[in-house]
Amino acid sequence: MARSTASTTASTPPSASPPGPTASRQWLTRILREPLLGPIIALLVAIIVFSSISNTFLNPFNVSLILQQSVVVGILAVGQTLIILTSGIDLSIGSVAVLGTIVMAQMFDANGPVVALLATFAVCVVLGAVNGGLVTVLRLPPFIVTLGTFTAIQAATRLLAGSQTYQVPDGSPLTFLGTTFRIFGFTTTYGVAVMLLVYAVVGYALSQTAWGRHVYAVGGSITASTLSGIKAGRTLFSVYVVTGVIAATAAWAALGRIPNADPNAYQNANLETITAVVIGGTSLFGGRGGVAGTLIGTLIVGVLRNGLTQAGVDSLYQNIATGILVIVAVTVDQFARRRTQ
Amino acid sequence: MDRSAHSRVRKPIVGALLLSTAVLLGATACGSGDTAGGGGGGDSDIKIGLITKTDSNPFFVTIRESAQAAADEAGAELIALAGAFDGDNEGQVSAIENLVSQGVQGILITPNSSSGILSAIKQARDNGVIVIALDTATDPEDAVDATFATDNLAAGVTQGMWVKATLGNTPPQIVMLDGTPGGTVDTFRHDGFLEGFGIEEGDPAIVGQENTNGDQTKAQTAMENLLQRAPEVNALYTINEPAAAGAYEAIEAAGLENQVTIGSIDGGCAGVQNVADGVIGATVMQFPSLMAESGVDAVVAYVKDGTKPSGFNDTGSMLITDQPVDGVESQDTAWGAENCWG
Amino acid sequence: MTFDRATPSEHPEPSRPSRPSATAAPSATEATEATADGRTSITVLQTAPVLEAHGLVKKYGNVTAINGADFELFPAEVLAVVGDNGAGKSSLIKALAGALVPDAGEIKMNGGVVHFHNTRDARAAGIETVYQDLAVIPALDIASNVFLGREVRRRGLMGSLFRRLDMPRMRAESSNHLTDLGIGIKSVTQSVETLSGGQRQGVAVVRAAAFGRGVIIMDEPTAALGVKESGMVIDLIRSIRERGIPVVLISHDMPHVFEVADRIHVHRLGKRAGVVDPRERSMSEVVALMTGAEQPTDEERAGGPRPDAR
Secondary structure: OOOOHHHOOOOOOOOOOOOOOOHHHHHHHHHHHOOOHHHHHHHHHHHHHHHHHOOOOOOHHHHHHHHHHHHHHHHHHHHHHHHHHOOOOOOOHHHHHHHHHHHHHHHHHHHHHHHHHHHHHHHHHHHHHHHHHHHHOOOOOHHHHHHHHHHHHHHHHHHHHOOOOEEOOOOOHHHHHHOEEEEOOEEEEHHHHHHHHHHHHHHHHHHHOHHHHHHHHHHHOHHHHHHOOOOHHHHHHHHHHHHHHHHHHHHHHHHHHOOEEOOOOOOOHHHHHHHHHHHOOOOOOOOOOOHHHHHHHHHHHHHHHHHHHHOOOOHHHHHHHHHHHHHHHHHHHHHHHHHOO | OOHHHHHHHHHHHHHHHHHHHHHHHHHHHHHHHHOOOOOOOOOOOOEEEEEEOOOOOHHHHHHHHHHHHHHHHHOOEEEEEEOOOOOOHHHHHHHHHHHHHHOOOEEEEOOOOOOOOHHHHHHHHHOOOEEEEEOOOOOOHHHOOEEEEOOHHHHHHHHHHHHHHHHOOOOOOEEEEEOOOOOHHHHHHHHHHHHHHOOOOOOOOEEEEEEOOOOHHHHHHHHHHHHHHOOOOOEEEEOOHHHHHHHHHHHHHOOOOOOOEEEEEEOEHHHHHHHHHOOOOEEEEOOHHHHHHHHHHHHHHHHHHOOOOOEEEEOOOEEEEOOOOOOOOEEOHHHHHHHOEO | OOOOOOOOOOOOOOOOOOOOOOOOOOOHHHHHHHHHHOOOOHHHHOOOOOEEEEEEEEEEOOEEEEEEEEEEEOOOOEEEEEEOOOOOHHHHHHHHHOOOOOOEEEEEEOOEEEOOOOHHHHHHOOEEEEOOOOOOOOOOEHHHHHOOOOOOEOOHHHHHOOOOEOHHHHHHHHHHHHHHOOOOOOOOOOEHHHOOHHHHHHHHHHHHHHHOOOEEEEEOOOOOOOHHHHHHHHHHHHHHHHOOOOEEEEOOOHHHHHHHOOEEEEEEOOEEEEEEOOOOOOHHHHHHHHHOOOOOOHHHHOOOOOOOOO
C-alpha cells in the first residue's frame, strides 16, 4: 500500500524535507512560502526609500496622516476583497459610498444624526442586495452588474444632490469618525480605528468561521461548492450585502474626514480599492487571498502617494507608479499559481 | 526543502522586490526633476505651498509658473500640487495635509470646492500656516487669511452687458454653459451675467443650461444636446474659454455660427486668438499671474515680518473684443494678445 | 460533540473505522437461526440490499434516459457499474445520488422507500458521492476540504456566538481518517493543490468515507491516474469495504473492475442488462454484454448471484 509522499510527481514541490530538517530551516520555508511576504517587503522598501528622501516622512504627524488618508479607500477595499475572493468584482462600491454620504447629509438636516445613519446603512445594504440579487438570481457576471449599478448610482447621486454639495456641521455624530484621540502618545482618528476594526472583524470571519470557508470555496469553484452541499447562492448574496454595510461605514468615515458630502468625490475609489486588493496579493481569479494583504496593499498605496508627494513628484507620475505596481503584483500572483500547478 | 524549490519560491519575491524598488526610485528621480518641489530651491527658510484645481488647465499652469518665478526671485521654495480633476476636493484636502506635514509657512490654493475644503484649511491655520485663496473664493470668504482673485461677479456683469448690447433689439434666447457645481467662481460669474444682462434666474429668455466642468469636450456635447432642444439660441454665456471653444464646434457644425453671440471669461492667449478669429465674440480677461505673484509676496512678507494679508483683493478684469459697445470699457485683441496668459 | 450546520437532518459525527456495524443487514448467523425455526422462506435467508431501485424511469421529451432500470447494492460489497457511453449509467447514478428525480419507479434504502429531491437529501440518508472531477477546492487546505459544507464549530460561546471553527479538531480527525484509509499525506494543513492526482482522489474519498455511513458512489476514480496511483485508489476502495460500507464503482477500466469488484452491474439501453460475477465471466465477455453482442444468463438478468456472507 503506497504510503509515503515520495510518489509525488516532479511538478509539485516536495512536501517534506529529508528526515530531520532543522527547525530554523522549516521556519524559513514557512516564511518564504507566506503569500503576504511580497507585499510586506514592498511596503518596507517603500517606507525605507521615502524616509531617506524626506526627513519629515516618518514624523508621527505624517504617519498619522497616511493612515487618515487611507481610511475611506481602506474600508471600501475590505468589501472589494470579499467580492474578489468570490471571483467577482465590484465597480460600484465607491459610488454606493458617495451616495451614502449624500443621503446622510440630507437626512441629517431634517431628521437628525441617528435617522441619517440608519437611513444610510439601509440604502447601502439595499444597493448591495441589488448587486447580489442580480449576480445570484439572474446569474449575471458581476463585472457587468456592477458596471450597470455604478453608472445608475452615480447618476442618481447627482440627481439627489442637485448641483450642490452638503456641509455637515463639524462635531455632530456624523463627523465623529474624524475626531482625533491619542493612544500610546500617537494621535489618530476614530475613523482609523474603525477601519482597523473592520479589517479585524472581516478577517476573523474569513479565517475562523464556516461562512469564511464558504466564501473561499465559492470563489474557488462554484460547482465543487454546490456539490459539497454549500449554498453557493446564499453565500454569494451575503457577500454583496456585507459589502453594502461596509460601504455605509466608509460613507460615515468619509464625512468624518471631510465634513462635506460631494457627489463628485471618490470617483476613482473603485479602481483604488481594486489596486489595494491586487497589490495585497488576493487573486483576481478568486478563491485565494485575504484582507490582511489588502490592508498592506492599502498602506502601500497610501505610503506611495504621500511619499511621492513629499518627494515633489507630480500626481500623474504617482499614477504611473501605482499602475506599474499593480502589474507587478498580478504577475507575481500568476507566477505563484503556475508553480503550484 | 531542496534547493530548486527554495529558489523557485524566492525568485518571484526577489523579482517583485527589485522591480518595486526600481519603480519607486525611477518615479522619484523622474518626477522631482520636473516639478518645483525637488528643484534647486535648496534649503530655503521660506516654504510656500501651491495647490491648483488641476495641473492641466493653462490657467493654472500660468499661476504655477508665475508663482515659481516669484518664489525664485524671493529665494523661497515652492511646492506645487494639484487636484486630479476639476472638482477634486479630496485630492486638495490631502495636498493641504501633506504640505502642512512638510512644514510650509503659507499655502496658496485655488479651491475646487469652496465649502468642502474648509475643514482642511482650518486645520492648516490652526497649525500656524497662513492660507490664501487664489482665483476662487471660499465660502465663507473669511475662512482664509486673504483672497487674491478676479471679482468674478464684476466679470460676469461685464460679459452680460456686452452680450446684451450686441444683441441689440433682438429678443434674446440665451443658453448658459456653467462649470462645476459647488464653486463660487461658477456662481458669481453666472449671477453676474444675469445681472449684466438685466434678467433674473428663471427668466424665459434662458432656453437652456448645462454644466460642463469647464471642459471643452463636455461643453461640445452639452451644446449639441441643447441645440436639439433650443435651435433658436442667439446668445451664449460660457464659464470659460475652453467651454466656449467646445460650444462653438457644435454651433459651427449646425451651421449656426452667425446666429449666436458668444461671450466668455478668462483671457488666455488661445481664447484671445479665438476672439480675434471671430469664434468668440468677446471675453473678459483675468490676470492669474498677478494673483500668483501677490500670493507669493504675501507669504514672504508673513515669514519675514509677520504681516498677514487680509480681505478680498481684486486683481482686476478687462473685456477684450474687436466689437466694442458703448458703456462697457474694453480693449482690442492686439492689447489682449500682449497681456494674455497661457 | 455536535455539528450545527443547518442541514435537513443531522449528520452523525464521522466515525472511526469499524468492523461491519450492527446496523448492517442480518448476518449469516441470523439467517441460520431463522431456518431453525423452520418457518422462514429462502428470501429471508438472503441479506437485504442497502440500496435498491426498481423500475426507474426518466424521460426528457423524446429521449429516455432511464428505461425501467433496477439496481441492488448489498452491504460490504463493491458493485461495479459498467456500460457503454450513452447506456444511461450516469443517469441511474444521478437518480440514486439525488441529483435527478425519476418520473417513475421507487428507491429503497435498507428496506424503506426514500424520495430524494436533491443531493442533500441523499447525503442526509448516508449516500456520498466522489465525483469524477473530485469537487475539491484546490486553494483550501485538506482539513477544510474534508469538512467542506459540514464544518465543526467550537464548543461554548466561541462556537455559538462567535461562530468560531474548531480547526484543531477538524485537522485531527482528517488526519486520522487519512491514516485509517492508508493515505500517506503528512500534513493536513497543506492546500489540496499541492497534492498529486492520486492524493487528491484520496482526499475526496476520505471526505466521502468520513461522512458516508450508507453508500459511497465513486465515479471513474482512476480515469485520470497513473498505474501506481490507481493502485492506491483500489486499496482505498478495499479499505472502505472492510469498514462495512458498500461502494458503487462506476468505471470504464476493466482490469480495475475485475481487480476489486464483487459483482458487476452491466447497464445497457437505459436499464440493467444483468449482474455478473467476475469470477464466472471474463473481461471480454463483460464487454460483449455491454455492447449486446452477448446475452446474459437468466440468473444474471434477474440480478445475478447474491453476495456470499463475509
